[in-house]
Amino acid sequence: MMTIETPRTSGALAGLARFCYRRRRLVLLTWIVGVIAVAFVGFGYGAASDNEYSGGDSDSAKAQVLIEKHFPERQGDTLTLAIKAAQGIDDLAARQKVEKVIADLHASPITGPVTSPYQDEDLVTEDRRIARTTIPLTDKDVEKTEVKRLVDTVKAASGDGVTLGLGGEAAEKAETPPQGPAESVGVLAAAVILFIAFGSLVAMGLPIVTGLMAVLGGVALMKLVGHVVPSPDFTVLVAALIGLGVGIDYALFILTRYKDGLLDGDEPESATVTAITTAGHAVLFAGTTVVIALLGLIAMGQEMMTGVAIGASVAVLVTMIAAVTLVPAFLGFAGHKINSLRLPRRTSHRHRADGVPARERTPAERWAGVVQRRPLVAAILAGAGLLVMAAPALSMRLSLPDASVQPHDRSSYTSYEIISEGFGPGYGAPLIFAAEVDAKDADLRPIVEAVGKTEGIAHVTQPRVSDDGQAATFMAFPKTGYQEEATADLVHELRDDVLPQAPGGEEVYVGGPNAGAIDLAEDTGSRLPLMIAVVIVLSLVLLIVLVRSVTIALQAAVMNLLSIGAAYGVLVAVVQWGWLGSALGFPTAMPITTWVPMMMFPLLFGLSMDYEVFLISRIREEYERTGDTRRAVTHGLARTAKVITAAAAIMIAIFTTALLGPDVSVKQIGLGMAVAVLVDATIIRMILVPAVMELCGKANWWMPGRRAPKATLASPARLGEQTRV
Incomplete structure (x- = not known):
């Protein structure tokens, strides 16, 4: 009782x-x-941001440790100047322009010596239309404003048959504008929604x-x-x-x-x-x-x-x-x-204290009645729809964004495009090999030759031994680009097959930014199930304490997984497959940024529980008052529909404003979370919840060691004291 x-x-x-x-x-x-x-x-x-990925115990992490320890002169970042001249770089006007830009870059206080492509034939293509050179930065943590000046110098020099682009991670960051007024647009949209609601x-x-x-x-x-x-x-x-x-x-x-x-x-x-x-x-x-x-x-x-x-x-x-x-x-x-x-506005009528409507039933009540009359059909259709939406997530690929996925008006993309045309797309995805050696004359030629003969490798540099004679390194350039799946396959082939079969290859590590991104993606993929399990278990315990029902807590977990899966699927279809990608502000089709799905899951699971808490709290209150699950669901849905709809609309408005910003990774998480909230507030709350609760009936309120509660109906006056959520 x-x-x-x-x-x-x-x-x-x-x-x-x-x-x-x-x-x-x-x-x-x-x-x-x-x-x-x-x-x-x-x-x-406040503390400065720290974007370093430690890499754990991966090959790329071990390679980075060796390079930092034995090649301290290579700690600074580098930029790449890409040059394309319609008449060739030896044309007098083109040469004057190129040499002036190189001189300006060399004169900057944040750059080291710059080698002119006119002094090194390896920096120029055979037709001498495309050239490149590397600009070392004197400090690992240079100011973005200083790098932006170099980018502006290069962009300003382009024209008259000569195209110049400045690439590199520092250039990409310097070119990326601040988020701008996106959040302000979200706040304005929230204000409009609240004004309509209230x-x-x-x-x-x-x-x-x-x-x-x-x-x-x-x-x-x-x-x-x-x-x-x-x-x-x-x-x-x-x-x-x-x-x-x-x-x-x-x-x-x-x-x-x-x-x-x-x-x-x-x-x-x-x-x-x-x-x-x-x-x-x-x-x-x-x-x-x-x-x-x-x-x-x-x-x-x-x-x-x-x-x-x-x-x-x-x-x-x-x-x-x-x-x-x-x-x-x-x-x-x-x-x-x-x-x-x-x-x-016209004043709406209230319900009488005994719960009987004093006016025509609300749309939410009528809709709940429709779902409850055919709960099995509604649950199957809604569940199938969510599974179809989630299906693309099975082909999700993870990576980190590089110049190839940036807006095409940026200098870093121009640099990538020129380099890819002249030297191949793999030039922007070099693999850095590092190994410990015992002498300055260590012979790494068998390893270099084995790597060079591997299918998918375009070019291999000669090995270099550190000044202390304890480490050596060389680079290999793939034929495929940073974001291509073939590049990840190549890294695995080198680690699993090529290096172990070469003399001394077992002690050689494959590193560099490209391999590091691959290792991060795989590490994330392997640990994601553990994080999902931890989040689900802890959230279930908390929800059971609140609603005092194992059945409802399990329903919430499954439904949240379905809505998040649907969001993942839509994200893959838009970002990775390119469906409507350009319309939503994505410059090109690209893999999902590595940290986006693992960031989305806990956020969305927690937010979905928000709506679950407010809806189920009201449903449980009605059930404790009447003992009628169907009536409790109908009234609970009616009483919370307006506020949950307004809350979801606010969330969607705020998350979609991320699409107005410049960062492709933030765009991804904004899109994914907006889709998940939309699905949660519509398909989940309006269809699956009433359908599944109707199917479960009294079992909704099952709790180990306790009978299903029975309500004792009190007088209308007593019932009028009951609270709403």
């Missing part, structure tokens, strides 16, 4: 809500001063101001945490996207519950306490699920991903704190004026 409880008016959350409501000026002032102080310190003295400028502004303050403080605090746990540069963008999305959504959920309380006749303070102890309680569970999911990245065993996990978790934690402290303070200022400055 189950009793029916009124909203909790005591406890820690209730006390916190009252304090923040009554001391709203103090709370708001504390937040403003705190955010300003943390922002000043964080953005002024029809009030005051109600619209409260979630946005809360979200912006939380994100500003969270990102600044994340940069300070970077001194302890360094994170890569894309962490800020990811944290801003996720923080802004959940920050606005959490405030939206609490605000919706507050407005319901006012409509039920509660005073503002009482409505605030109820909102925090119900919707706020769900927010804390939902946010904790997101944090746990993010911390699952630690299971990847990569320092870079650990930094992302900690950094993004800090941002989410700040949004959770803002939701249960800053929002009640704002509600104290708003009071009954929460609906001020509103559009004129």
